[in-house]
Amino acid sequence: MAKIDLASLPVKTGSIYPAPYDALVAGRSSQRLGDAGGLTQFGVNLVTLAPGGLSSMRHWHLAEDEFVMVTEGQCTMVTDAGETEMGPGDCAAFPAGRPDGHHFINRTDRPARFLVVGSKAPREVATYSDEDLMVTVEAGRATFTHKDGTPYIAPKGDQ
Amino acid sequence: MAKIDLASLPVKTGSIYPAPYDALVAGRSSQRLGDAGGLTQFGVNLVTLAPGGLSSMRHWHLAEDEFVMVTEGQCTMVTDAGETEMGPGDCAAFPAGRPDGHHFINRTDRPARFLVVGSKAPREVATYSDEDLMVTVEAGRATFTHKDGTPYIAPKGDQ
Numbered sequence: 001m002a003k004i005d006l007a008s009l010p011v012k013t014g015s016i017y018p019a020p021y022d023a024l025v026a027g028r029s030s031q032r033l034g035d036a037g038g039l040t041q042f043g044v045n046l047v048t049l050a051p052g053g054l055s056s057m058r059h060w061h062l063a064e065d066e067f068v069m070v071t072e073g074q075c076t077m078v079t080d081a082g083e084t085e086m087g088p089g090d091c092a093a094f095p096a097g098r099p100d101g102h103h104f105i106n107r108t109d110r111p112a113r114f115l116v117v118g119s120k121a122p123r124e125v126a127t128y129s130d131e132d133l134m135v136t137v138e139a140g141r142a143t144f145t146h147k148d149g150t151p152y153i154a155p156k157g158d159q
Numbered sequence: 160m161a162k163i164d165l166a167s168l169p170v171k172t173g174s175i176y177p178a179p180y181d182a183l184v185a186g187r188s189s190q191r192l193g194d195a196g197g198l199t200q201f202g203v204n205l206v207t208l209a210p211g212g213l214s215s216m217r218h219w220h221l222a223e224d225e226f227v228m229v230t231e232g233q234c235t236m237v238t239d240a241g242e243t244e245m246g247p248g249d250c251a252a253f254p255a256g257r258p259d260g261h262h263f264i265n266r267t268d269r270p271a272r273f274l275v276v277g278s279k280a281p282r283e284v285a286t287y288s289d290e291d292l293m294v295t296v297e298a299g300r301a302t303f304t305h306k307d308g309t310p311y312i313a314p315k316g317d318q
Binding site: 002003004006033034036037038039040041042044064065067069071072077079081084086089090091092093094095096098115117119 | 161162163165192193195196197198199200201203223224226228230231236238240243245248249250251252253254255257274276278
């Protein structure tokens with residue numbers, strides 16, 4: 001097994017979020033290190049937040065453990081407990097099923113990076129703490145609903 | 160969920176290796192970040208190698224994926240392909256079942272650190288590439304055998 005060649009790995013942008021939420025994470029990009037290394041049992045991504053960038057909407061996972069280590073720059077972690085500044089080497093863990101949403105914001109003027117590890121449940125539900133929105137992911141398909149289970153219909157744009 | 164307080168986490172030393180192999184990893188210590196953060200689905204450890212320290216005997220896992228990111232200092236990764244120097248931010252992945260043993264050596268004169276993530280299989284077999292030794296771990300119990308399955312009997316010491 002060779003060292004993973006980060007410089008040659010594709011940089012993924014975009015989001016599975018429906019409009020208008022997709023615009024929130026425009027400053028986020030990531031590289032899929034675990035996939036690149038042939039791992040199948042958990043995911044490992046290296047996420048870059050541009051200045052002002054947001055990692056995700058604040059959310060918690062029903063079935064999947066998640067772990068984060070900041071590797072570069074400074075991020076602000078937001079949870080129910082409030083805000084925590086995090087720098088290189090700082091870590092946080094988010095056990096499956098604990099309904100305390102989290103996300104990371106880059107409020108600095110230079111890029112920030114973190115490594116994120118997540119298990120791969122066959123069926124996952126993520127709940128967005130600050131919106132009337134949740135997503136169920138099963139067999140590679142993401143379905144967004146309101147918290148009462150009714151479908152989320154994205155507003156029509158100007159197309 | 161709070162940031163994990165690394166400064167307050169216990170530093171684990173020692174090894175499950177039987178004699179005389181246990182002495183090989185005397186320069187290794189680790190902190191169990193995943194456990195500290197309440198994670199149960201995969202393990203996350205921060206390993207420190209003192210100058211001259213070795214992460215493990217060169218080994219591969221039958222059932223568990225493994226991922227490593229160097230966070231501090233310089234390590235030499237050894238696999239079937241030879242040696243690779245790794246510094247902060249360098250990553251490597253070791254998919255379950257690929258019989259290519261790996262370990263990390265700190266050949267520098269200052270500490271090196273890496274983050275290691277591993278899945279948690281109910282039954283795991285690790286095979287040591289350069290020794291006639293393997294270990295089966297099941298229900299929290301590690302059993303060392305030779306590669307033909309006969310029990311490994313540690314040599315008697317001078318006690």
